[in-house]
Amino acid sequence: xxxxxxxxxxxxxxxxxxxxxxxxxxxxxxxxxxxxxxxxxxxxxxxxxxxxxxxxxxxxxxxxxxxxxxxxxxxxxxxxxxxxxxxxxxxxxxxxxxxxxxxxxxxxxxxxxxxxxxxxxxxxxxxxxxxxxxxxxxxxxxxxx
Numbered sequence: 001x002x003x004x005x006x007x008x009x010x011x012x013x014x015x016x017x018x019x020x021x022x023x024x025x026x027x028x029x030x031x032x033x034x035x036x037x038x039x040x041x042x043x044x045x046x047x048x049x050x051x052x053x054x055x056x057x058x059x060x061x062x063x064x065x066x067x068x069x070x071x072x073x074x075x076x077x078x079x080x081x082x083x084x085x086x087x088x089x090x091x092x093x094x095x096x097x098x099x100x101x102x103x104x105x106x107x108x109x110x111x112x113x114x115x116x117x118x119x120x121x122x123x124x125x126x127x128x129x130x131x132x133x134x135x136x137x138x139x140x141x142x143x144x145x
Contacts, residue, residue: 023051025145028062028078028091030103030120031138041066043091043103046144047078054081062093085109087116087141100125105139114143 030043042065047058057079064071074096080089091103107118120139124132 020050020052023049023056023082024143025049026058027140027142027144028060028089029138029140029142030091030105032135033137039066041071045076045078049078049082051082054083056080056082056089062091080105082116082141084113087118089141091120097125098122101134103139105141107139107141116141 025046025048028043028045028047032041032043033039034041043062044065045060045062047060049056049058057077059075059077061073062076063073075094077092077094078089080087082089085108087105087107087109089105091105093099101123103120103122105118105120107116109116117138117140119136121134121136123134124130125134
Protein backbone atom coordinates (compact mmCIF):
# COMPACT_ATOMS: atom_id res chain seq x y z
CA UNK A 1 0.00 0.00 0.00
CA UNK A 2 1.35 3.41 -0.91
CA UNK A 3 1.55 5.87 1.95
CA UNK A 4 2.49 8.88 -0.14
CA UNK A 5 0.56 11.97 0.85
CA UNK A 6 0.45 15.49 -0.39
CA UNK A 7 3.24 17.73 0.83
CA UNK A 8 2.16 20.72 2.86
CA UNK A 9 3.20 23.23 0.18
CA UNK A 10 1.43 21.35 -2.63
CA UNK A 11 -1.67 20.95 -0.45
CA UNK A 12 -1.74 24.69 0.26
CA UNK A 13 -1.43 25.43 -3.47
CA UNK A 14 -4.30 23.03 -4.23
CA UNK A 15 -6.46 24.52 -1.46
CA UNK A 16 -5.84 28.06 -2.70
CA UNK A 17 -7.13 27.07 -6.16
CA UNK A 18 -10.01 24.82 -5.07
CA UNK A 19 -13.56 25.61 -4.00
CA UNK A 20 -15.40 23.43 -1.46
CA UNK A 21 -17.73 20.91 -3.03
CA UNK A 22 -20.03 18.13 -1.86
CA UNK A 23 -18.19 14.80 -1.85
CA UNK A 24 -21.13 12.49 -1.35
CA UNK A 25 -22.42 10.30 1.39
CA UNK A 26 -20.06 7.64 2.79
CA UNK A 27 -20.22 5.01 5.52
CA UNK A 28 -17.21 4.80 7.83
CA UNK A 29 -16.76 1.43 9.55
CA UNK A 30 -14.18 0.59 12.22
CA UNK A 31 -14.05 -2.89 13.79
CA UNK A 32 -12.75 -2.54 17.37
CA UNK A 33 -11.84 -5.54 19.52
CA UNK A 34 -13.02 -4.57 23.00
CA UNK A 35 -11.26 -6.78 25.51
CA UNK A 36 -13.46 -5.66 28.42
CA UNK A 37 -16.54 -7.05 26.61
CA UNK A 38 -14.68 -9.95 24.94
CA UNK A 39 -16.26 -8.95 21.63
CA UNK A 40 -15.91 -6.81 18.54
CA UNK A 41 -17.69 -3.47 18.54
CA UNK A 42 -18.43 -2.01 15.14
CA UNK A 43 -18.19 1.76 15.03
CA UNK A 44 -20.32 3.01 12.11
CA UNK A 45 -21.26 6.44 10.82
CA UNK A 46 -22.84 7.72 7.63
CA UNK A 47 -21.23 11.02 6.71
CA UNK A 48 -21.92 13.70 4.11
CA UNK A 49 -18.42 14.85 3.22
CA UNK A 50 -17.32 18.25 1.98
CA UNK A 51 -14.24 18.18 -0.22
CA UNK A 52 -11.58 20.75 -0.95
CA UNK A 53 -9.15 19.26 -3.47
CA UNK A 54 -8.03 15.90 -2.04
CA UNK A 55 -8.92 17.01 1.52
CA UNK A 56 -12.35 16.08 2.88
CA UNK A 57 -14.18 16.42 6.19
CA UNK A 58 -17.51 15.75 7.80
CA UNK A 59 -19.31 15.26 11.10
CA UNK A 60 -21.73 12.55 12.10
CA UNK A 61 -23.01 10.44 14.96
CA UNK A 62 -20.77 7.38 15.38
CA UNK A 63 -22.82 4.35 16.42
CA UNK A 64 -21.36 1.64 18.67
CA UNK A 65 -22.90 -1.60 17.32
CA UNK A 66 -22.47 -5.00 18.94
CA UNK A 67 -24.45 -8.15 18.23
CA UNK A 68 -26.35 -6.23 15.53
CA UNK A 69 -27.68 -3.78 18.13
CA UNK A 70 -26.78 -0.11 18.45
CA UNK A 71 -25.56 0.45 22.00
CA UNK A 72 -24.96 4.19 21.85
CA UNK A 73 -24.04 7.03 19.50
CA UNK A 74 -21.48 9.81 19.97
CA UNK A 75 -20.57 12.79 17.79
CA UNK A 76 -17.50 12.30 15.60
CA UNK A 77 -15.37 14.49 13.33
CA UNK A 78 -13.88 12.72 10.31
CA UNK A 79 -11.30 14.28 8.02
CA UNK A 80 -8.42 13.36 5.76
CA UNK A 81 -7.34 12.80 2.17
CA UNK A 82 -9.18 10.83 -0.47
CA UNK A 83 -7.58 10.06 -3.84
CA UNK A 84 -8.49 7.58 -6.57
CA UNK A 85 -6.20 4.98 -4.95
CA UNK A 86 -5.93 5.83 -1.26
CA UNK A 87 -7.95 6.99 1.74
CA UNK A 88 -6.14 8.48 4.74
CA UNK A 89 -8.38 9.76 7.49
CA UNK A 90 -8.62 10.54 11.17
CA UNK A 91 -11.77 9.74 13.11
CA UNK A 92 -12.10 11.74 16.33
CA UNK A 93 -14.86 10.79 18.74
CA UNK A 94 -16.08 13.87 20.57
CA UNK A 95 -17.29 12.22 23.82
CA UNK A 96 -16.35 9.35 26.10
CA UNK A 97 -13.05 7.63 26.90
CA UNK A 98 -12.04 7.32 23.25
CA UNK A 99 -12.09 11.06 22.61
CA UNK A 100 -8.51 11.19 23.93
CA UNK A 101 -6.95 9.77 20.75
CA UNK A 102 -8.02 9.61 17.10
CA UNK A 103 -8.37 6.52 14.95
CA UNK A 104 -5.76 6.91 12.17
CA UNK A 105 -7.13 5.05 9.13
CA UNK A 106 -5.51 4.13 5.83
CA UNK A 107 -6.99 2.06 3.05
CA UNK A 108 -6.67 1.24 -0.60
CA UNK A 109 -9.45 1.67 -3.16
CA UNK A 110 -11.36 -1.40 -4.26
CA UNK A 111 -11.58 -1.88 -8.07
CA UNK A 112 -15.02 -0.22 -8.33
CA UNK A 113 -13.72 2.98 -6.70
CA UNK A 114 -16.71 3.09 -4.36
CA UNK A 115 -14.99 1.50 -1.37
CA UNK A 116 -11.68 1.71 0.47
CA UNK A 117 -10.47 -1.00 2.84
CA UNK A 118 -7.52 -1.08 5.19
CA UNK A 119 -6.48 -0.73 8.80
CA UNK A 120 -6.88 1.76 11.60
CA UNK A 121 -4.56 2.43 14.53
CA UNK A 122 -5.22 4.31 17.75
CA UNK A 123 -2.45 5.33 20.17
CA UNK A 124 -2.58 4.19 23.79
CA UNK A 125 -5.45 5.87 25.66
CA UNK A 126 -3.53 5.91 28.97
CA UNK A 127 0.15 6.46 28.09
CA UNK A 128 0.97 7.67 31.64
CA UNK A 129 -0.14 4.43 33.28
CA UNK A 130 -0.32 1.84 30.50
CA UNK A 131 2.33 2.47 27.87
CA UNK A 132 1.04 -0.07 25.34
CA UNK A 133 1.34 0.46 21.59
CA UNK A 134 -2.37 1.23 21.30
CA UNK A 135 -4.90 -0.73 19.33
CA UNK A 136 -5.61 -1.47 15.68
CA UNK A 137 -8.21 -3.15 13.51
CA UNK A 138 -10.13 -3.26 10.21
CA UNK A 139 -11.41 -0.09 8.52
CA UNK A 140 -13.63 0.56 5.50
CA UNK A 141 -15.06 3.62 3.80
CA UNK A 142 -17.96 2.92 1.42
CA UNK A 143 -19.87 5.33 -0.79
CA UNK A 144 -23.62 4.99 -0.08
CA UNK A 145 -25.23 7.55 -2.43
